[in-house]
Amino acid sequence: MRVLLIGGGGREHALALGLAADPAVDHLIAAPGNPGIAAVAELRPVEVTDPAAVAALAVETGADLVVVGPEAPLVAGVADAVRAKGIACFGPSGAAAVLEGSKAFAKDVMDAAGVPTARSRTIEQAGTPVGTALAAQALDEFGAPYVVKNDGLAAGKGVVVTDDRDAALTHATACGRVVVEEYLAGPEVSLFVVTDGETALPLLPAQDFKRVGDGDAGPNTGGMGAYAPLPWLPEGTVDEVMSTVVEPTLAELRRRGTPFSGLLYVGLAITAQGPRVIEFNVRFGDPETQVVLALLETPLAGLLHAAATGTLAGHPPLRWRPGAAVTVVVAAAGYPGTVRGGDVITGAERPGVVHAGTARRAADDALVSAGGRVLSATGLGADLGAAREAAYALVDGIGLAGSHHRRDIAEAAAAGHISPPR
Numbered sequence: 001m002r003v004l005l006i007g008g009g010g011r012e013h014a015l016a017l018g019l020a021a022d023p024a025v026d027h028l029i030a031a032p033g034n035p036g037i038a039a040v041a042e043l044r045p046v047e048v049t050d051p052a053a054v055a056a057l058a059v060e061t062g063a064d065l066v067v068v069g070p071e072a073p074l075v076a077g078v079a080d081a082v083r084a085k086g087i088a089c090f091g092p093s094g095a096a097a098v099l100e101g102s103k104a105f106a107k108d109v110m111d112a113a114g115v116p117t118a119r120s121r122t123i124e125q126a127g128t129p130v131g132t133a134l135a136a137q138a139l140d141e142f143g144a145p146y147v148v149k150n151d152g153l154a155a156g157k158g159v160v161v162t163d164d165r166d167a168a169l170t171h172a173t174a175c176g177r178v179v180v181e182e183y184l185a186g187p188e189v190s191l192f193v194v195t196d197g198e199t200a201l202p203l204l205p206a207q208d209f210k211r212v213g214d215g216d217a218g219p220n221t222g223g224m225g226a227y228a229p230l231p232w233l234p235e236g237t238v239d240e241v242m243s244t245v246v247e248p249t250l251a252e253l254r255r256r257g258t259p260f261s262g263l264l265y266v267g268l269a270i271t272a273q274g275p276r277v278i279e280f281n282v283r284f285g286d287p288e289t290q291v292v293l294a295l296l297e298t299p300l301a302g303l304l305h306a307a308a309t310g311t312l313a314g315h316p317p318l319r320w321r322p323g324a325a326v327t328v329v330v331a332a333a334g335y336p337g338t339v340r341g342g343d344v345i346t347g348a349e350r351p352g353v354v355h356a357g358t359a360r361r362a363a364d365d366a367l368v369s370a371g372g373r374v375l376s377a378t379g380l381g382a383d384l385g386a387a388r389e390a391a392y393a394l395v396d397g398i399g400l401a402g403s404h405h406r407r408d409i410a411e412a413a414a415a416g417h418i419s420p421p422r
Helices: 010-020 051-060 071-075 078-084 094-101 103-113 129-142 165-175 237-255 288-295 300-308 384-396
Strands: 002-007 027-032 065-068 088-090 120-123 146-150 159-162 178-181 188-195 200-202 211-213 217-220 225-228 262-271 274-281 324-331 353-355 358-360 367-369 373-381
Touching: 002 010, 002 051, 010 027, 010 288, 010 300, 010 353, 010 373, 051 065, 051 078, 065 078, 065 300, 071 078, 071 094, 078 088, 078 094, 088 300, 094 103, 094 262, 094 274, 103 120, 103 178, 103 237, 103 274, 120 129, 129 146, 129 165, 129 178, 146 165, 159 165, 159 217, 165 178, 188 237, 188 288, 188 300, 200 237, 225 288, 225 384, 237 262, 237 274, 288 324, 288 373, 324 384, 373 384
Parallel strands: 002 027, 002 065, 065 088
Antiparallel strands: 120 178, 146 159, 146 178, 188 200, 188 262, 211 217, 225 324, 262 274, 324 373, 353 373, 358 367
């Protein structure tokens, strides 16, 4: 199998490692890729949000399967263009990808499907006087903590959760179209579901850490770390989510004529009333992908190909490695604000280190920082404690001036200090 992977971040490096390890893959191409991915794949340039360019590259490289990593190309219709060339593609159509491209659309689908989620209000033009008044009314209706979501794609940073009403209203008015919703109390879970539109297979649940600082301090980020499995998650939770969230959502999308094939990311809060959906994404999450794929024993390319070709019902049950995985993100100076780039990186070539925002300096080919979240380090162990030790040992071997990372990833779970509300 020749596989073309679209994207160049940490999620794509983790996918590349999984795809390259599949014996069925004899050639892996990544576009545009990154310096870490270059160790396991041929790199090709492409404008990832240009459907025609991606489809042409798939034809040129003789790809048997195209795997689209980021959300922006999916919303742009890249999967549609690839499939129009007769090539299998893992990723939803542009119409189905609106599930992530618009928070308001996702809420509409959930309401129609009877999916348990937070109560919400959509404000069309929050920046106008009327819209501002409606946003303020919604904030007062749901109360603190205030949750305000930019309706469109925002690279994981369009959501504000705060006790500061003024900050919440400011975010709403800056976004234009927004969704204001009630806060869901309880630990969060990321559940990835591989689906061909009919059959759906859940992967191992994970938990990520959105705030930049230890103890969940500071602003939201794209994610500062993750771990799996979740020893505190009540037994039967995944089955419940599949029956009350995933299956109704897929059925509703089929009813609308926009069947969903690819990776459905279900972001959940485990509340006292049970699992409630916080958000849907239409692709693998970063950094949860790093821990989930590190524990997946089933060959990745075969699984994704089955979803892309509508044959998932005949796929063998998934196999998982024993133990646990912990990922810690190393971020550049200034992240998640104004980021400093161009700093030399050392210690990034070891197994377990995934590249996200890295580049090669033209003058001397040195590896340098080129993004906010620069690297992530994934450790494996017999339990979360051992996996944490392995992850932080990798982090401590990375040199990057001005970088920062959280020291508490999976700490509470490893100590048995997390429990869902009752």
